[in-house]
Amino acid sequence: MTSTLASPVPAPTSAPLLSARDLRQSVSGRAVLHGIDLDVDAGEHLAITGPSGSGKSTLLHTLAGLEPPSSGHLLWAGEDRTGDREAERARHRLLEVGFVFQQFHLLRGLSLFDNVVMPGLLARTSPRRSVLRRGRELMEQLGVGELAERGVGEASGGQLQRVAIARALINAPRLLVADEPTGALDSAASATVMDALAQVSAAGTTLLVVTHDPEVAARADRVVRLEDGRITGITPPVPEPSAAPPDRAGSGRSQHRAGRG
Template sequence: MTILRTRELTKDYQARVLHGIDLAIEPGQFVTIMGPSGSGKSTLLHLLSGMDTPTSGQVFLGDDELTALGEADLTDLRLRRLGFVFQEPHLLRTLTLRDNIVLPGFLADDEPREAVVARADALLERLSITELADRDVTQASGGQLQRIGICRALINTPEVIFGDEPTGALNSSTAAQILDIFGEVNQDGTTIVLVTHDPQVAVRGDRVVMLVDGRIAEDVDLGQYAPEDRTERLQQVSALMATRGI
């Protein structure tokens, strides 16, 4: 049983960006997508998450074909079953940080608002940022805002979390803390798919998919991450990147 699957996926802009991508991701995997600039990494992420539509081919989330859904149904599916963390958290400045977290839960309208707020507070506590709840966007650091973004992504208990360079704007210490959080979320059973150019990020996943010129050039199983294996995994990922001229 796969949680995400593509079949002969292509995407054209002025030229073809993705060429017949066949990819299957199992529930609970932590997959990183790497590749040179312009290789189609973010394009593939956008298609997997239903944020963009392919030129041809299919994308499945479980048994549901995303590429067959209308915009309203696709928006509803993204809200309830998927979570998104970007390089910048894109929080609403007119809301408190807690209100930014609960907004997707209120929009889903699947349970009482009190339950959504309680879950938001539990996420804030879990990520050690309870004191930020009533602050606004200007009163938190970049790392704190990214933690808020992760809370928001988790509020509707998604099946898959997508990240596009989620640590790209953070210093190395803060990035490591954010990656620890992703690891904990993954251990809870949530599937994670991250786009990154950074081998320090890629070693945290259990699988690296390497894109080159819009095609899957490598698909490497790293196994479950353990801190004591970090150096060996970093060497493996760095060698993989060097082989592909990255």
């Protein structure tokens, strides 16, 4: 993988990139999340599954800083950010978190390229020229470089979702969150989006993906199962290879990483 997709080198810390501690969230006055404890390591690829209405989107939005939790704590690289004000959370979202949605949420009045670079230009952290270069490189790497000048109505769903992934990466976020990224796609288009997410993960960006699709979940390092606003299980999606020695201490993902503390 070339450098454009690569996540910035994380600050030297042993803390998980993201930690939730007894996280609770209400939506329209109704309790939706009832005490979530979860650690997500830098570079990890986590899937969140569960029945409709179980609170997956609410959990993703809360972890990503779209809404402050009703109670509990949210830590970013070991630092408690629960009390951040909206302006701080907005800056954090712009620079540290990329968002991908089921319906792409690309702006129709802009070219696909302008969609990709817009958050980079808004951030004002890099010169315009380097944002434009990064936008071109991201689109190339995600296989949509030739669509730069097209509009939203002139590309397929799978292509639009890869454009949305490029946009999500324009500010080199440490975390990418995706809510049902293949939910609006047929299986061929889903495969191209799954490959794109795998590419992003391989380049080191931490991924949180809400999905109903077992194939999407199977690509993750761990799968979190949510039911009625509670974590009811965390599993590695793929069994350990049977040829491996039974005790491979230190390898693979621990089931117990979440829920501690």
